[in-house]
Amino acid sequence: MSSDAPLILGFDTSAPHCAAALLRGTEILIQHQEDMARGQAERLMPLLEETLAEGGATWADLDAVAVGIGPGNFTGIRISVSAARGLALGLGVPAIGVSSLEAQAFGTAGVVVSSLDARREGLYVQVFGTLTGSQPGHCTLDTLPSDIPAGTEPTCLGHRANEIAALCAGTVATARYPVAEAISRVAATRLGRIDVPPPAPLYLREADAAPSRDTPPALLDD
Structure with a gap:
């Protein structure tokens, strides 16, 4: 690979992990x-430097x-998004946000139902590969998105994929890439575009009543 090829550092703390x-x-x-x-707030920058x-x-x-902009852990999302915006400002490079649902689906062909654990029996779900597109949403198994095309045998990835596949006559697979790699690869497809907004947390439900022990840093305004 040429040393002139774009170099992208991708990272995520939207779930119980710190990934780069x-x-x-x-x-x-x-x-x-x-x-x-x-502990992601303390670990993220050393991990990026390593x-x-x-x-x-x-x-x-x-x-x-x-x-990664979520959906997922509220504090974890704010930690990584604020870090990305601060780094972009300091380094003079773009910061590109990628949803966890899109990262999970990236590289899988056809119609894909990507799902993540939203806790309390809830799911974060988004459908990819359709002509009309789909927005991410918060639902349960009983209220799956109505935009899963009938008769397409979608590939179901992520949390409770087996149950979702049974409900929509789909198949089950695993994500093609680890999360930080997927985020980096999605971002590479958007590098150089002028219509990419600064990353912002993707919240699809209200925060839990009990606050996290990690204090999120403030988001920087452009």
Whole structure:
């Protein structure tokens, strides 16, 4: 892979993990994913620095940063989104937000039903690969999106995929890429576009009553 190919640092803390990947063109140079229920705020920047160092790069080499915007853990999303916006401002590079649902579906052909755990029997669901497109939503197994095309045998990925597949006559598969790699690859398809807004948290339900022990940093305004 040419050293002139765009270099993208992607990361995500929208779930109980801290994940990062370094993408050069179409090649993943290095990636890490550490499971953790809390502590992402303290771990994220050291992990990004380690990822850059192991990939033989520095902050100044980056052409963009890519970040998971959720849906998922409210505090975790704010941690990574605010970090991405701060890095973009400091480095003078674009920050590109990618939803967790899109990252999970990326690289899977045909109609895809991507689902994530929203807790309390809830699901975050989005349908990809249809002509009309679909918006992400919060639902249950009893209230799945009505825009899953009949007769398409969609591929179902993620939380409770087996049950969703049974309800919509689909098949079950696993995500093609780890989350940080997928975020980086989706961002690469958007690099250079002028219609990409700054990343912002994607919240699809109200926050739980009990606050997280991690205090999220404030989001930076452009």
